[in-house]
Amino acid sequence: MSDRPFHHGNLRSALLERAESVLRDRGLDALSLRELARDLGVSHGAPRSHFVDRQALLDALAERGFDRLAHAMREAAQTHADDVYDSLVAAAHAYVDFAVRDAALVDLMFARHLDEAAAGVQAAAGRFFATIRELVGTWMAALDGDDIERMSLLISATMQGIATFTAAGRVGPAQSDELIRDAVNGFLRSGHRRT
Amino acid sequence: MSDRPFHHGNLRSALLERAESVLRDRGLDALSLRELARDLGVSHGAPRSHFVDRQALLDALAERGFDRLAHAMREAAQTHADDVYDSLVAAAHAYVDFAVRDAALVDLMFARHLDEAAAGVQAAAGRFFATIRELVGTWMAALDGDDIERMSLLISATMQGIATFTAAGRVGPAQSDELIRDAVNGFLRSGHRRT
DNA sequence: GCGCTACTCTAGACACTGTCTAGATTATAG
DNA sequence: CTATAATCTAGACAGTGTCTAGAGTAGCGC
Numbered sequence: 178m179s180d181r182p183f184h185h186g187n188l189r190s191a192l193l194e195r196a197e198s199v200l201r202d203r204g205l206d207a208l209s210l211r212e213l214a215r216d217l218g219v220s221h222g223a224p225r226s227h228f229v230d231r232q233a234l235l236d237a238l239a240e241r242g243f244d245r246l247a248h249a250m251r252e253a254a255q256t257h258a259d260d261v262y263d264s265l266v267a268a269a270h271a272y273v274d275f276a277v278r279d280a281a282l283v284d285l286m287f288a289r290h291l292d293e294a295a296a297g298v299q300a301a302a303g304r305f306f307a308t309i310r311e312l313v314g315t316w317m318a319a320l321d322g323d324d325i326e327r328m329s330l331l332i333s334a335t336m337q338g339i340a341t342f343t344a345a346g347r348v349g350p351a352q353s354d355e356l357i358r359d360a361v362n363g364f365l366r367s368g369h370r371r372t
Numbered sequence: 373m374s375d376r377p378f379h380h381g382n383l384r385s386a387l388l389e390r391a392e393s394v395l396r397d398r399g400l401d402a403l404s405l406r407e408l409a410r411d412l413g414v415s416h417g418a419p420r421s422h423f424v425d426r427q428a429l430l431d432a433l434a435e436r437g438f439d440r441l442a443h444a445m446r447e448a449a450q451t452h453a454d455d456v457y458d459s460l461v462a463a464a465h466a467y468v469d470f471a472v473r474d475a476a477l478v479d480l481m482f483a484r485h486l487d488e489a490a491a492g493v494q495a496a497a498g499r500f501f502a503t504i505r506e507l508v509g510t511w512m513a514a515l516d517g518d519d520i521e522r523m524s525l526l527i528s529a530t531m532q533g534i535a536t537f538t539a540a541g542r543v544g545p546a547q548s549d550e551l552i553r554d555a556v557n558g559f560l561r562s563g564h565r566r567t
Numbered sequence: 568g569c570g571c572t573a574c575t576c577t578a579g580a581c582a583c584t585g586t587c588t589a590g591a592t593t594a595t596a597g
Numbered sequence: 598c599t600a601t602a603a604t605c606t607a608g609a610c611a612g613t614g615t616c617t618a619g620a621g622t623a624g625c626g627c
Contacts, residue, residue, distance in 0.1 A: 185605080204486055211584065220606045222586090227604090231585065280484045287540045289475045291399055302542075330543060331554050338533025345482045347497075348525060359526050363558040380576080406613065415577045417615090422575090426614065 189227040191217050196238055200281045210234065236295040239286045243301035246275050246286075247308040254312050261319045262365065268312060269336055269357045276340030283340065309333050320365065328364070335360045384422040386412050391433055395476045405429070431490040434481045438496035441470050441481075442503040449507050456514045457560060463507060464531055464552045471535030478535065504528050515560065523559070530555045 185191065192213055199208050210231055211221045228234040253271035257263035276283045286302070294302075306329070313329040339360065343353040380386065387408055394403050405426055406416045423429040448466035452458035471478045481497070489497075501524070508524040534555065538548040 188604085204484070209584065210586095221584095222588095222607075223605055225586080225605090229586095284479065284483075287536055287542070288479075289399070289539050289541070327550060327554060330537070330547065330551055331558075334533035334537050334551060335530050335555070336533065337536050338529035338531065341482055341532050341536065342525070342529050344484050346484070347482070347501075352525065355522060356525055356529060359522060359562070360530070363526075363562050366561055367554070367558050383575080404613065405615095416613095417578075417617095418576050420576090420615080424615095 185217065185219055185223070188217065188219060188223060192224055192227065192234065193237060193241065196234060197241075197279075197282070200238065200285075201279055205281045205284070233295070235285055236298050238282060239288075240297045240301040242279065242282045242286045243298075243305040246272070246283075247305045249275055250312065251308060254315075261316050262361065265316060265361045265364065266357060269332075269339075269361060270354075272333075272336040273340045273343055273353060273357065276337070277344045280344035283344070287337070306333070328367075332364055335364075380412065380414055380418070383412065383414060383418060387419055387422065387429065388432060388436065391429060392436075392474075392477070395433065395480075396474055400476045400479070428490070430480055431493050433477060434483075435492045435496040437474065437477045437481045438493075438500040441467070441478075442500045444470055445507065446503060449510075456511050457556065460511060460527075460556045460559065461552060464527075464534075464556060465549075467528075467531040468535045468538055468548060468552065471532075472539045475539035478539070482532070501528070523562075527559055530559075 195213055195216060196208060199213070210224050210228075214221045214223055224234070228237065249271045250268045253267040254264045257267045286298075309332070310325055310329045313332060314325050317323070317325055317328060339348075339353060339356045342348050342356075343350070348356065390408055390411060391403060394408070405419050405423075409416045409418055419429070423432065444466045445463045448462040449459045452462045481493075504527070505520055505524045508527060509520050512518070512520055512523060534543075534548060534551045537543050537551075538545070543551065
């Protein structure tokens, strides 16, 4: 009936890629399995072979998101490895930029899971926070501070908050940059000596 | 056919109240206009008289949320008005507790609006941030600091981040309290003297 | 009191969604 | 070459948001 090949070949990754762009451009509500299938020229039931659920697709997206974000922060921090302040600011910017560009994705990643989060997502989140701890570890070595765990949480939480406000349009890019620098200055001060 | 009165009387507030509880217990996805109507013993089209859209309902919820949150923070700050540290911590806790209890609501309040946010929501958000600025103003008067605007943003963004992590279960209540105190300590330090 | 208008609600329809099923098609391993 | 597993199709179902036409009701001016 149709001249397209029966097998798509790599439907799974095609779905993920397309879903990411829909999520970026039109938000979570506009993400429909059936529409994805239509756009990829495949029947409406096809995605089910790769994702049992709509939620399973979202989980896979979140998983990829965590890894991409970790990678972006690592890269940003490394490009300014010589100076702690610059490194911190660069990593923070990477976080915020990511969260602004992919706001809906970040919502997915940090969404409250009423039922337990999927194993894959939890693992990816673990890898992500391990990366943060690693970065904070190198920063604090340069600042002779201790308590990496608490500092990591404080830093990532602050980034997350700034990102939320920026993504929501509550603050503009310039204010966002100010916020980041204010926050980093605070971190550097408290890194030297903890109360 | 049915013995219920034709007019519900106060459908609008009944819808809002019920919607809030559904949002709390089962999340945004589980919030259905038709189900609300069924639960309130009213036809599926009835909500339309009060909310043109599902989005209009959500906007109204967000609006109420901003006002409730502002009220909670103001109360918390006032009950420890004698000490700046306690007052800050109390207000921060009020924020985080609210965001944990009503995580889905807070998501709604700070959701990215691809099309412009509704006027009512924007107004409520304005009132909320005015309250924050007011509180920060009294705190900073006690700390002889300036630049209330920047400080307000930094504080609320940090709260928001801690709240997100706590609501997502990423940190437990004890860690959440630690985070809040660490953050407040940072604010107090930077309140004295800005770089 | 009476009627008129504005508001509120009902009921049916439509297109769309996620999910489930049975079965067709293709790739792959034995 | 053939059995088996993976992949995809196509039809069905219940549920949803939204739109429509119209019925019921309250409150207003008179």
